[in-house]
Amino acid sequence: MTRKRRRLYFVVLGLLAVGTAAALVLSALRQDIVFFFSPSEIVEAKVPTEGRRIRLGGLVEQxxxxxxxxxxxxxxxxxAHVVPVVYAGLLxxxxxxxxxxxxxxxxxxxxxxxxxxxxxKHDENYMPKEVADSLKKSGHWQDEKKVDKP
Structure with missing residues (x-):
């Protein structure tokens, strides 16, 4: 076996090892990804949610x-839409x-x-970005009005 052929085998084996490692990492990450959806997206069935762990965000209905x-x-x-939620635990x-x-x-x-x-929501100035974007898209976002001081 020539030196060039041996080097080619090492390069091919190295690329194969890197490709296998990347595939394993990506498949492991795919299982841990949790997507965010608004009630409208869930009710209108725009997303495949059955059996998957997801995040649902919005406002708690009065x-x-x-x-x-x-x-x-x-x-x-x-x-626009409402999704009922059941939770067992401390709120x-x-x-x-x-x-x-x-x-x-x-x-x-x-x-x-x-x-x-x-x-x-942890204080009056914070709302998760996904929830705020969802409310803005549905037209129910209420910006706080700035009051001019005399």
Whole structure:
């Protein structure tokens, strides 16, 4: 075997090893990716959500929070559509009706979102970018009006 042929074999084996490593990393990352969707995207079935872990974000609908023992039922809206959510666990202290929320979990076949985690807006100036973009797109975004001081 010549020196050039041996070098060619090493290069081919190196490229094959790098390609295999990249494929393994990408397949592992694909399983951990969690996509964000608004209630409108879920209700209008624009996304394949069945059996996948996703994030649902919007505003907690006024008058929709019902505590049932250890679980809590509420509805998340973007102003255009509503998705019912069931969560078993402790809610964040700042969770309340009319506030921005991001839930992570799976959408059931009955259309009820089974949340495994609930994240609430942490102060009056913050809303997750995905939720704000979704509300702006639906036309329900309300900017705080700046008050001129005399």
């Amino acid at each position: 008058g929709s929070v019902v505590k049932d023992g250890a679980s809590v039922k509420f509805r998340v809206t973007d102003g 964040p202290d700042l969770f309340r009706e009319g506030q921005g929320v991001v839930t992570e979990g799976k959408l059931g076949k009955d259309g009820v979102f089974q949340a495994a985690e609930v994240l609430a």
